[in-house]
Amino acid sequence: MHKPVDKAEHAAPQDQSSRLPLSRFKVLDLTLARAGPSCVRTLADWGADVIRVEPPPEAGEASEVVGRRDGSDFQNLHRNKRAITLNLKTDEGREVFMRLAEQADVIVENMRPSVAKRLGVDFESVRKRNPRIVYGSISGFGQYGPYTERPSIDQIAQGMTGIMSVTGFPGHGPLRVGVAVTDIMAGAFLAQGVLIALLDREVSGIGRWVQTSLLEAGITLMDFQATRWTMDKKVPPQEGNHHPTNTPMGLFPTADGFLNLSATGNKNFAKFCKLIGREKMIADPRFASSGLRSRNREALNELITTALRTRSSREWFEIMVAEGLPCGPVYNVKDVFADPQVERLRIKRSVTHPRLGELDLIAQPCEITGFDRNLRSATPDLGEHNDEVLRSLGYDAEGIERLKAAKAI
Structure with missing residues (x-):
């Protein structure tokens, strides 16, 4: 008997060494924390040439905002990228950035709105050097309005978008979702917006500013719960583990679980x-x-x-x-990855780090026929590609030393 053909195993491969779906795009990554990196990770995983720009250690805020650089979270967020250090508070550092921006297709940042302007790397400043740039921004509350300059994190957004009000058991008070849902979804929505803007640019030739926020992402995640108010004027209550509108649908106890x-x-x-x-x-x-x-x-x-x-x-x-x-x-995380269906889908993929060895990370959740979701490179060390990127901009050894002396890199 012939073994049945598994289409997932035998899909016709593309020449992935030379092309992935986004390999023609260059992206500058100015992001911190989780929302912005989640967006850029999608672009990097599908082949975009991503250069992550971080401040040098002596420039102030540490780059390891999410945790230790060698930790699982940071490694999962920043694979498939190159990394350089730039001190954007110096004229020399900004000029290097603008030279990179002239060659880039996309810039992604998630600073508070005034910070990008103060550093001179905001959309209006960049498009003077590159009118075709697609510039993506994530903030806590949006680029305009009374809360624009407020700092925010996922849990604050969960509270302000109604997510915590519908999560948990009746009478037990609000409860946060156990993962950073507004961060992750703001990143996904921004990646979607960036790709839409790139598609439009192929027709119009015009760059765009793509914006979203944790606030908008959280409201969008509320979905039918939000429209229960906007259309029906009903404030959704907490329903515990049961579906808010369909019955019976939910979590029920058995003899052993x-x-x-x-x-x-x-x-x-x-x-x-x-x-x-x-x-x-x-x-x-x-x-x-x-x-x-x-x-x-x-x-x-x-x-x-x-x-x-x-x-x-x-x-x-x-x-x-x-x-x-x-x-x-109902699984814990260990159970999840022992499930035969999860194993078969291979959403867990390995990549080799030069210091840390083989790492198991989480791949993109979409499959595209002809391409693989394999991870190409581990998260780079801080400034690992400084010389390589600067040489591509025309800086020679002497020029690179001058940048170091000026504390620009």
Whole structure:
């Protein structure tokens, strides 16, 4: 017998040594923390020539804002890039940056709005040297308005966008989501905006300023919960582990743990009732429609919980999956990467660091036929590519020494 062909393993490869989807673009990375680096990581992973610009150690604020440079977080955020140091507070450092900007397609920064202007590397300053530049900015609250200059972090944005108000159990107060969702999504939205601007530039020839904020990203993440207010004038409450509008859908206890499941819609609800041995619930007038099930959620969930406590999570999982009902386990992170489906998707990829050895990091979540999500290079050390990049701008050894003497690099 022939082994079935696995399309994921045998997709026709491109010559990735010479071209990736974004390999024709050069990006200058002025970002700190997480939101900006998340955007640039997407561009770098898909082949853009990214030069990360960081202040030299003696220039003030340390580059390792996210943590130690050798730590997992920093290594995951800044792979597939080159790195230089520039002191943008010096005239010489700014001039090096502007020479780079003249050759660049994209600049990404996430400073407070006034900082980029004060340093002279804001959109208006850059486009005088390069009218085709696509300039991406992430801030806490946006580039205009009464909160423009306020500092912000993900948790503040979670609080101000309603995310914490709908997360957690009723009566237990607001709760933050366990990951930096507004940072990560602001980065994703900015990457999307940058790519849209690059597509437009191919037609118009004009550079654009692309802007987003943690505030806008968080409101967008609220999605249907936000429109429950904007359209319906309903303030969504906390619902714990149950879906705010569909029933039954949520996390239910079993004999030995928990199970996530969904049995919404009359057809699936009837099937579910039979599977758990509670056929009487199908004819119960309290549960005769989706609306009635939502109104009588507490009583329904209590009956479901009583039934599910009779078997283990694994037993119920196998029963539900066999009948095509959506359900799944609740993993910790170690469990996630032991799951055979996660292993098969290979979202965990390795890269070799010259000092740290082989590192397992998280690849891009999209697959594009003909290209691989393999990581090409580990996060560079601070200023690792100074000489290489400066020579590409025409600086000779003497010129590089002058920059060092001026504390510009």
